[in-house]
Amino acid sequence: GQQLNQSPQSMFIQEGEDVSMNCTSSSIFNTWLWYKQDPGEGPVLLIALYKAGELTSNGRLTAQFGITRKDSFLNISASIPSDVGIYFCAGQHLETSGSRLTFGEGTQLTVNP
Amino acid sequence: DTGVSQDPRHKITKRGQNVTFRCDPISEHNRLYWYRQTLGQGPEFLTYFQNEAQLEKSRLLSDRFSAERPKGSFSTLEIQRTEQGDSAMYLCASGLYYEQYFGPGTRLTVT
Numbered sequence: 001g002q003q004l005n006q007s008p009q010s011m012f013i014q015e016g017e018d019v020s021m022n023c024t025s026s027s028i029f030n031t032w033l034w035y036k037q038d039p040g041e042g043p044v045l046l047i048a049l050y051k052a053g054e055l056t057s058n059g060r061l062t063a064q065f066g067i068t069r070k071d072s073f074l075n076i077s078a079s080i081p082s083d084v085g086i087y088f089c090a091g092q093h094l095e096t097s098g099s100r101l102t103f104g105e106g107t108q109l110t111v112n113p
Numbered sequence: 114d115t116g117v118s119q120d121p122r123h124k125i126t127k128r129g130q131n132v133t134f135r136c137d138p139i140s141e142h143n144r145l146y147w148y149r150q151t152l153g154q155g156p157e158f159l160t161y162f163q164n165e166a167q168l169e170k171s172r173l174l175s176d177r178f179s180a181e182r183p184k185g186s187f188s189t190l191e192i193q194r195t196e197q198g199d200s201a202m203y204l205c206a207s208g209l210y211y212e213q214y215f216g217p218g219t220r221l222t223v224t
Contacts, residue, residue: 004155006155033211041218042117042215042216042217042218043156043215045215050211088156090155098169099168100169101146101156103157104155105153105154106154
């Protein structure tokens with residue numbers, strides 16, 4: 001089945017630093033979504049990407065849909081303590097796997113004040 | 114917009130018991146999804162409804178699992194004869210098109 005490799009697994013940064021994380025797949029997707037999850041809560045949708053090459057921002061967050069449709073990255077600029085959490089990428093390909101989302105294993109972000 | 118709600122938030126049960134979880138989606142959303150998440154992993158898809166029709170089911174959804182969405186609004190997920198391996202967070206999500214919005218989840222612990 002489809003698998004997503006998300007890296008890095010964890011990051012420890014200082015407040016104010018920029019962060020970059022990415023997701024790669026062995027197969028193509030036609031939708032990429034990025035989520036943030038806090039302990040004991042459900043994932044919260046951050047950014048949705050629908051077209052290869054698309055670059056989308058949401059405040060300090062920027063995400064891109066890779067040209068090959070097999071990868072995506074998420075950047076966080078000027079990190080703050082509340083950015084702490086687990087970030088997940090998720091891909092969807094309606095024709096091959098229907099409406100289900102396939103998730104990566106997450107990037108655990110720690111921000112030191 | 115009240116968001117997706119799930120009930121209960123936590124459930125502790127003994128092995129062999131049956132449990133049922135409820136999900137109330139965002140009111141205008143016709144698509145509803147169930148996922149399962151274990152510690153250190155991303156959510157894994159279980160099943161998908163469009164209105165009241167169950168359109169997709171994962172191989173993870175064994176015959177002990179059943180999901181319903183009788184009137185195309187709320188949904189229930191039942192696990193019969195629970196096993197310790199069923200311990201996980203059960204997440205519900207809803208959406209209109211490609212985006213999926215998650216609820217807070219139900220944490221199941223099977224002792």
